[in-house]
Amino acid sequence: MAADRPHPLLGYLLDAAGGQFPPADGSVTVLPALPGGLECSVAFTGHAVVATALPTVDVHAQRPDGFGGSLAPDFLRWLAGPGGWIDVVDATLTRGGIGGEPRLRPLSDAGDHPRVRHALELRTRVRVYGDERGLVTIAEGLAGRTELSLELHRPNDGSRGHGRSLITDALTLVPAGEPVFAAVAPGNARSLRAFLAVGFNPIGSEVLLRPARPRG
Numbered sequence: 001m002a003a004d005r006p007h008p009l010l011g012y013l014l015d016a017a018g019g020q021f022p023p024a025d026g027s028v029t030v031l032p033a034l035p036g037g038l039e040c041s042v043a044f045t046g047h048a049v050v051a052t053a054l055p056t057v058d059v060h061a062q063r064p065d066g067f068g069g070s071l072a073p074d075f076l077r078w079l080a081g082p083g084g085w086i087d088v089v090d091a092t093l094t095r096g097g098i099g100g101e102p103r104l105r106p107l108s109d110a111g112d113h114p115r116v117r118h119a120l121e122l123r124t125r126v127r128v129y130g131d132e133r134g135l136v137t138i139a140e141g142l143a144g145r146t147e148l149s150l151e152l153h154r155p156n157d158g159s160r161g162h163g164r165s166l167i168t169d170a171l172t173l174v175p176a177g178e179p180v181f182a183a184v185a186p187g188n189a190r191s192l193r194a195f196l197a198v199g200f201n202p203i204g205s206e207v208l209l210r211p212a213r214p215r216g
Helices: 008-017 056-061 073-080 114-122 162-173 189-197
Strands: 028-031 039-044 047-051 090-096 124-130 134-140 146-152 179-184 201-210
Touching: 008 028, 008 039, 008 047, 008 090, 008 179, 008 201, 028 056, 039 073, 073 201, 090 189, 114 124, 114 134, 114 146, 124 162, 134 162, 146 162, 162 189, 179 189
Parallel strands: 028 047, 146 179
Antiparallel strands: 039 047, 039 201, 090 179, 090 201, 124 134, 134 146
């Protein structure tokens, strides 16, 4: 795949952000691996997309399906290999940016923050912003999409609404109407509620992998 050509998974994600989903026929589409040694399994309603360096015939031989089987633990472990890294399964959320005057200032001294380190490991063109409420990263993530993540400085101090307001302000960093994505662990109910409250919509679920396979 040419370095300047978008990964084909990006088209699926952008189509879903616009309300156009792949057919809910239970099938699995296999695409090439992601840049940087990463792979993934993305589940839409009744359809899954797996990006991997493994042959398509080998993937289908494992009999994953688009009804949840592409995220089953046994399939993900096979996909990653015995020593491969498997990230958590996240809900995939999206909405459009709002643009306008940026409401958050860039941060140049947050490189050691765990949220920033995580972003740098998995994403490119990572930018960091924030204020007294918390920290936000905007980056090119899965298949080149624009991704937003955040972390409150004091999530348990009883300050209700800080997550929602921080997400809303972060959306001014993305041009109006441009799709921005967030990957949120379903068990992180507080974060999930905050993203839903400011207009993010679920389009599927996903898991990233960094395989470690025996060389044959």
